[in-house]
Amino acid sequence: MTDEVSSEHTNGPGRPLAGVGRGPLAAGDRVTLHDPKGRRHSVLLEAGRSFHTAKGAIAHDDLIGGPEGVLVTSTGGVQYLALRPLLAEFTVTMKRGAAVVYPKDAAQILMAADIFPGARVVEAGVGSGALSMSLLRAIGPTGTLYSYERRGDFAEIAERNVTNFFGVRPDNWQVRLGDLATDLGPEPVDRAILDMLAPWDCVPAVADALEPGGVFCAYVATTTQLGRIVETLRAHTGFTEPEATESSLRPWHAEGLAIRPGHAATGHTGFLVTARRLAPGVTAPPRKRRPAPGAYGPDYTGPRPPGVGG
Numbered sequence: 001m002t003d004e005v006s007s008e009h010t011n012g013p014g015r016p017l018a019g020v021g022r023g024p025l026a027a028g029d030r031v032t033l034h035d036p037k038g039r040r041h042s043v044l045l046e047a048g049r050s051f052h053t054a055k056g057a058i059a060h061d062d063l064i065g066g067p068e069g070v071l072v073t074s075t076g077g078v079q080y081l082a083l084r085p086l087l088a089e090f091t092v093t094m095k096r097g098a099a100v101v102y103p104k105d106a107a108q109i110l111m112a113a114d115i116f117p118g119a120r121v122v123e124a125g126v127g128s129g130a131l132s133m134s135l136l137r138a139i140g141p142t143g144t145l146y147s148y149e150r151r152g153d154f155a156e157i158a159e160r161n162v163t164n165f166f167g168v169r170p171d172n173w174q175v176r177l178g179d180l181a182t183d184l185g186p187e188p189v190d191r192a193i194l195d196m197l198a199p200w201d202c203v204p205a206v207a208d209a210l211e212p213g214g215v216f217c218a219y220v221a222t223t224t225q226l227g228r229i230v231e232t233l234r235a236h237t238g239f240t241e242p243e244a245t246e247s248s249l250r251p252w253h254a255e256g257l258a259i260r261p262g263h264a265a266t267g268h269t270g271f272l273v274t275a276r277r278l279a280p281g282v283t284a285p286p287r288k289r290r291p292a293p294g295a296y297g298p299d300y301t302g303p304r305p306p307g308v309g310g
């Protein structure tokens with residue numbers, strides 16, 4: 001029998017994908033076969049089936065019952081390294097509806113928004129479910145994730161991806177169709193993560209849901225979005241002074257004396273804006289504004305570079 005060759009992780013009915021498996025490989029586990037040229041093939045293991053390539057076939061039974069990290073040889077004599085996919089690998093190869101949060105930013109979000117086991121977290125939009133997977137892992141079985149999405153087709157893709165990754169649909173994950181700005185439920189939350197075009201529209205609703213001390217975190221792609229969400233949080237006055245960051249990841253090549261930055265540059269992905277919710281009735285203290293160099297407003301009395309009039 002033939003198994004389909006695909007970089008997309010799909011899952012047939014009754015064939016759960018154990019994306020977080022450990023121990024010997026079993027039927028129902030997803031493995032990635034890495035060929036000598038660095039190409040990756042995603043295979044769902046099933047007893048009696050084979051994976052076919054132009055370089056011959058690999059019987060799933062050669063992998064089932066054995067450890068990960070082994071080399072299997074196709075009937076055409078090509079060796080493949082078999083490993084279960086990591087979450088980072090899964091999220092960048094799974095089927096997408098909307099653009100996903102990349103692993104480097106997902107990792108940053110978990111720390112910046114202080115996602116902890118047992119946390120009640122709201123996110124929007126759910127998109128393809130990439131960030132949902134990281135959040136679900138971090139909150140663990142005692143936390144709750146409320147994921148809002150305006151588009152039914154994207155919510156369905158996210159449902160499928162998350163279920164494929166975990167092997168079951170997490171029962172502490174609530175996907176809600178609707179607009180976060182108007183449809184946010186009554187449950188109080190500890191953390192709110194917004195990945196959408198216009199997060200500023202949702203600030204009043206999220207402020208109502210966030211517990212005092214809770215963390216607001218927006219992931220935005222452009223500087224204009226960054227400016228607008230920061231100003232909206234300030235104008236609300238129920239949050240601490242927003243902090244904005246960007247993170248970049250630089251792979252390195254290390255071989256012999258050739259130890260240098262890798263050629264595969266990672267371009268810009270997005271900015272994170274975080275702020276803490278203040279207690280009811282408390283407003284953010286006025287900021288002592290020190291205009292950045294170049295920002296000489298009418299009330300600026302500080303030093304000026306030569307040639308800049310006042």
Ligand SMILES: C[S@@+](CC[C@H](N)C(=O)[O-])C[C@H]1O[C@@H](n2cnc3c(N)ncnc32)[C@H](O)[C@@H]1O
Binds near residue numbers: 129130
């Ligand atoms: C960039 S995608 C999110 C990707 C997702 N974080 C992931 O990692 O797969 C943005 C999503 O937000 C949804 N969206 C935009 N505004 C929204 C709102 N106000 N309420 C709910 N969903 C919204 C869009 O339909 C889109 O699917």
